[in-house]
Amino acid sequence: MVLKRIVWKTLGICRYVIQCGCIAHCTLEYVADFVFCFGPSMQPTILSKDVVFTEHLSTRFQWIQKGDIVIAKSPTNHEEFVCKRVIAMAGDEVCRDPTAWRKSYEYVPLGHVWLEGDNTVNSTDSRKYGPVPYALLRGKVFFKIWPLNDLGFLKSCPQDISKKIR
Known part of the structure; x- marks a missing residue:
């Protein structure tokens, strides 16, 4: 018994x-999860060892817009994730280096996005590996959790990305 x-x-x-x-x-x-960010590519918006909150509904329903910060599988190493800002969407033409004397533009094909880090001098992004398939996007970053003194919602776009799009 x-x-x-x-x-x-x-x-x-x-x-x-x-x-x-x-x-x-x-x-x-x-639905959503927490991500620990490492590396300098998104400085000053997101620093190394920051913790952010991501939601997955925007990527599933294709609600991502220019200026959003996303987590995506790395196109060069599918075991890693990258945190980058969406600079251009399908159909846009992007300038790889807006400061160059002779500008070279690249077309973003259907089903792809152009991702770049906010720290352009220290970021491996679409300027190196080209447009990223939308299917590699994992979630949209919208809230910084750690460190506590930076707790809060992230702005959509702190820099002017219109210079990069034709």
């Missing part, structure tokens, strides 16, 4: 743990 009660209690706890695990997985995979 006591053994039967222990077994049923254990099974009830296991069921509860599995349900919570499934809910947590679905939430983190399809």
Whole structure:
């Protein structure tokens, strides 16, 4: 009798743990999650070791716009993720180097976006690997959690990106 009660209690706890695990997985995979950012490419907006909150609905329903900060799988190494700003959408022409004497423009094909880091002198981005397929976008960054003195919503676009688009 006591053994039967222990077994049923254990099974009830296991069921509860599995349900919570499934809910947590679905939430983190399809709705929102936290991301630890490393590297200098998004400075000064996002510094290395900052923690940001991302939501996945914008990428799933294609609500991403120019100026948004996104998390994407790296086009050069699919085991890594990158944090970059959307500079151009499909159909836009982008100048790879607006400061160059002879400007070279690249067309962003359908189903792709052009991503660049805010720290243009220290960022590996679409200027190196070209347009990024929309399918590689994981989520939109919209809230900085850590450090606490920078807690708050991120602005859509702190710099003028219109210079880069023709």
